[in-house]
Amino acid sequence: MTELPPFYDDLAGCLAEAWRRLEEGAAHQSGFHAPALATLGRDGAPRLRTVVLRGVDRERRTLRIHCDARSAKAAEIAADPRAALHAYDPKAKIQVRIEGTARLHGQDDVARAAWAASRPMSRICYGTAPGPGTPLPEGGAYTQPQDDAAVEAGFPEFRVVVLTAARLEFLYLARAGHRRASFTWDGAEPGATWLAP
Numbered sequence: 001m002t003e004l005p006p007f008y009d010d011l012a013g014c015l016a017e018a019w020r021r022l023e024e025g026a027a028h029q030s031g032f033h034a035p036a037l038a039t040l041g042r043d044g045a046p047r048l049r050t051v052v053l054r055g056v057d058r059e060r061r062t063l064r065i066h067c068d069a070r071s072a073k074a075a076e077i078a079a080d081p082r083a084a085l086h087a088y089d090p091k092a093k094i095q096v097r098i099e100g101t102a103r104l105h106g107q108d109d110v111a112r113a114a115w116a117a118s119r120p121m122s123r124i125c126y127g128t129a130p131g132p133g134t135p136l137p138e139g140g141a142y143t144q145p146q147d148d149a150a151v152e153a154g155f156p157e158f159r160v161v162v163l164t165a166a167r168l169e170f171l172y173l174a175r176a177g178h179r180r181a182s183f184t185w186d187g188a189e190p191g192a193t194w195l196a197p
Contacts, residue, residue, distance in 0.1 A: 096169070104161060168183045
C-alpha cells in the first residue's frame with residue numbers, strides 16, 4: 001500500500017499543502033502553473049479560460065495573474081469581481097478550487113512591479129493589435145510589436161488581476177479514501193471542515 005502524505009487526516013495540513021502547491025505553480029514548479037479562471041460574462045453566463053499563475057501570497061490569501069485591458073476577462077471582472085480558480089495536478093492527484101473577489105490593477109504600483117518582473121516575451125502580448133477577441137478575416141491578421149519601444153508601449157493595456165480567496169476547497173485522490181476539505185474566510189474567524197468527496 002502507498003504511504004499516505006502527512007496532510008491526509010490533517011485539515012491545517014491540507015490548507016498548507018494547497019498553498020504550497022499554488023506557490024510552486026507560480027514558480028513554474030508544479031501542475032498548478034496554468035489553472036483555469038472563471039468569471040461571469042456580461043450576459044450572466046460563466047466564462048472559463050486557462051491562465052498563468054504569476055504570484056501567490058498565502059498570508060493575504062491572494063493569487064496574481066495578468067491580462068489585457070481590452071480582453072473580455074478584464075471587462076467581466078470590472079463589471080462583476082466574483083471569480084473562481086481551478087487547479088489540478090494529475091501527478092499529485094490534488095485539486096484546489098478557490099472562490100473570491102478579483103481586483104484589476106492598471107498603471108499603478110502593483111501593475112508597474114508586475115510589468116518590471118515580466119519577461120519581454122510576455123510583454124509582447126499587450127502591444128498586439130487589434131486587441132484580444134477581435135474578429136479577424138484570417139488567422140494572421142494581427143500585428144505584434146517589433147522592437148523594445150513597441151513592446152513597452154503595450155504597458156497601458158497591461159492589467160494585473162489579484163484574486164482574494166474567500167473560500168478554498170482541497171481534494172486529494174487516494175486509494176485508501178479521498179480527502180476533501182473546505183476553508184472559508186467570510187467571517188471573523190476562518191472556517192475549516194471536511195467534506196464528503
